[in-house]
Amino acid sequence: MIGAIIILGALGLLYGLGLAVASKKFHVEIDPKIEAITEALPSANCGACGYPGCAAYAEAIVMHNEELNKCAPGGAAVVKEIAAIMGKEAVAADKKVAVIKCQSGGKNNTIFRYEYQGVTTCKAAILINNGPNLCSWGCLGYNDCASACKFDAISIDENGMRIIDKEKCTGCVACAKACPRNLIEIVSAKKRVHILCSSHDKGAESRKVCGNKTACIGCSMCVKKCPKAAIEMKDNLAVLNYDLCIMCGICADVCPTGAIFDPLKEIRAKKRAEAKLKAEAAAKAAEEK
Amino acid sequence: MSFITQVFTLAVFAVFVNNFVLSKFLGLCPYIGVSKKIDSALGMGMAVIFVMTMASTFTWLIQEYLLLPYHLEYLQTIAFILTIASLVQFVEMVIQKTAPALYKSLGVFLPLITTNCAVLGVSILNIQEGYNFLGAILNGLFSGTGFTLVLLLMAGLRERLEKSEVPEAMKGMPIAFVIAGCMALAFLGFSGLNF
Numbered sequence: 410m411i412g413a414i415i416i417l418g419a420l421g422l423l424y425g426l427g428l429a430v431a432s433k434k435f436h437v438e439i440d441p442k443i444e445a446i447t448e449a450l451p452s453a454n455c456g457a458c459g460y461p462g463c464a465a466y467a468e469a470i471v472m473h474n475e476e477l478n479k480c481a482p483g484g485a486a487v488v489k490e491i492a493a494i495m496g497k498e499a500v501a502a503d504k505k506v507a508v509i510k511c512q513s514g515g516k517n518n519t520i521f522r523y524e525y526q527g528v529t530t531c532k533a534a535i536l537i538n539n540g541p542n543l544c545s546w547g548c549l550g551y552n553d554c555a556s557a558c559k560f561d562a563i564s565i566d567e568n569g570m571r572i573i574d575k576e577k578c579t580g581c582v583a584c585a586k587a588c589p590r591n592l593i594e595i596v597s598a599k600k601r602v603h604i605l606c607s608s609h610d611k612g613a614e615s616r617k618v619c620g621n622k623t624a625c626i627g628c629s630m631c632v633k634k635c636p637k638a639a640i641e642m643k644d645n646l647a648v649l650n651y652d653l654c655i656m657c658g659i660c661a662d663v664c665p666t667g668a669i670f671d672p673l674k675e676i677r678a679k680k681r682a683e684a685k686l687k688a689e690a691a692a693k694a695a696e697e698k
Numbered sequence: 699m700s701f702i703t704q705v706f707t708l709a710v711f712a713v714f715v716n717n718f719v720l721s722k723f724l725g726l727c728p729y730i731g732v733s734k735k736i737d738s739a740l741g742m743g744m745a746v747i748f749v750m751t752m753a754s755t756f757t758w759l760i761q762e763y764l765l766l767p768y769h770l771e772y773l774q775t776i777a778f779i780l781t782i783a784s785l786v787q788f789v790e791m792v793i794q795k796t797a798p799a800l801y802k803s804l805g806v807f808l809p810l811i812t813t814n815c816a817v818l819g820v821s822i823l824n825i826q827e828g829y830n831f832l833g834a835i836l837n838g839l840f841s842g843t844g845f846t847l848v849l850l851l852m853a854g855l856r857e858r859l860e861k862s863e864v865p866e867a868m869k870g871m872p873i874a875f876v877i878a879g880c881m882a883l884a885f886l887g888f889s890g891l892n893f
Contacts (some may be wrong), residue, residue: 411767412768412770413770413773416764416765416768416770416773417770417776417777418775419781420764420777421761421780422781424780424781424784427784427788428784428787428788428791431788431791431792432791434795435792435794435795435796437794437795437798564840599776617760619744
């Protein structure tokens with residue numbers, strides 16, 4: 410018994426001493442900044458930064474001058490912290506939010522081909538003859554996106570439309586991955602003008618099948634009128650290049666179906682009407698003179 | 699039997715017949731976990747070969763000169779684990795200092811191996827089979843080689859699977875398990891070998 414304790418104890422001591430000596434002798438200098446940044450990062454190891462883990466990203470920041478704002482879950486607070494460690498200026502990352510590119514609102518507004526009574530998820534519904542709704546590109550309306558959202562950012566209003574709360578949305582891409590029709594795009598929160606249709610059907614067809622009557626019919630009006638050439642026709646669908654978009658709202662004005670969303674559309678229309686009235690009044694005044 | 703024949707027999711048995719993964723079912727965690735890419739599989743395999751050989755050497759010495767003379771065979775497991783853990787730690791330090799490039803490719807896998815049952819398994823089996831010192835070292839080396847072989851085979855298969863059309867429900871782990879089962883069946887064929 411005592412022999413066992415002595416032998417095992419001696420063995421442990423020997424190994425311990427050996428490792429202690431080895432750690433001194435084979436000591437490798439590691440930049441303490443790497444450890445500090447690793448601790449500042451959220452340790453989610455989510456890979457959103459493009460590195461295999463938080464530690465790898467921390468190493469890339471210190472060793473290869475990687476940008477500081479790549480950590481999506483950490484947000485601005487973490488960027489600030491890292492910047493303080495690195496002695497650099499904090500440049501907050503562009504906040505991104507999800508945009509659902511369909512206005513039909515799924516099952517509530519859409520015209521059906523058949524009555525679907527299966528499991529109430531989009532993934533299950535799409536398996537049966539490509540989904541019950543007539544438009545084979547649009548929202549199915551079984552809320553896979555809302556149930557995938559961990560931040561409770563997607564709610565459904567009384568018309569069955571999915572509303573994305575821009576404050577709560579973190580741009581984590583979970584909903585975009587959950588949508589079997591790939592209707593959700595993650596765009597910069599600064600961008601306000603969106604083309605809210607994903608139908609590649611020909612104009613007449615998409616106009617007929619859209620539950621909300623706001624389909625892109627591929628008329629190319631927006632493409633012609635866009636001052637920055639930010640819109641391109643891709644297979645009967647207008648696609649907006651967000652990098653070029655200046656949010657002038659002209660496309661939303663000219664769109665005959667209302668497929669393009671501009672939050673300032675009404676204000677702009679009002680201003681234009683006022684300007685018109687003024688011009689008319691001025692013309693009248695000139696005539697009277 | 700000449701020495702060369704003995705070594706050859708040992709090698710064939712350790713690599714194919716008594717393969718650690720496919721017939722003893724030890725070290726299944728890295729077999730599934732680190733077999734997604736050939737590069738990392740190779741890194742892991744090399745680390746396992748190295749650690750198994752070293753562990754076989756040291757645990758045999760511990761058993762022969764420490765545990766047996768004092769009749770402490772019942773402490774085998776804990777003494778071996780202690781030895782393997784410190785050994786791996788030591789090796790990690792040495793590699794980090796002397797060969798940073800090797801450390802980068804091996805580094806992640808070394809701590810993983812510390813508590814790998816295959817390493818402890820080879821140490822204990824060496825004693826059970828009654829190998830002499832050289833036999834224990836060679837058995838460790840060849841067992842590690844066998845592990846690396848199946849790990850590489852698996853990684854190659856899984857890299858090809860990435861590009862092939864697999865039914866949605868079978869993608870990822872399920873198909874990997876099916877393949878692991880098929881490989882185990884194939885390796886069962888070696889058990890008929892006789893020398």
